[in-house]
Amino acid sequence: MRARIVEPSRAGRQVPAIADEVGCSRKTVRRRLHRFNRSGLEGLEDLGGQGGKRRITEAERSRIIALVKQVPPGRLEVQPGGDLWAAAESGPAA
Incomplete structure (x- = not known):
């Protein structure tokens, strides 16, 4: 899913269209793109321990x-x- 978010964005597709295509929320698309822009490929890795204990x-x-x-x-x-x-x-x- 990660590459399916970044590649369309680099091709000029807008966040709502990417979210519809991938089947996730716009917030998720934006978060992934910001992490990719900030950290490159490492930003696309799933972060563990995000939920509360x-x-x-x-x-x-x-x-x-x-x-x-x-x-x-x-x-x-x-x-x-x-x-x-x-x-x-x-x-x-x-």
Whole structure:
């Protein structure tokens, strides 16, 4: 993708056309072109470690996902016969 951004730019193509052709955002095209202009071929290498570090462990993340998938306590559910039922009547209403 990197060469597909630089070559059209050098041929005079505009950023919006390059972004459409490559299938990425205009911001990405501009960022790549600025890095290329500043650092040459090395500027086209992917930079590692750009994202923030995780604040929770994978085990904590899995536990949170499992909790989100559960019906909250106190939430009323309609039963097949039309009756209402709460999973945990002592819990807060959701």
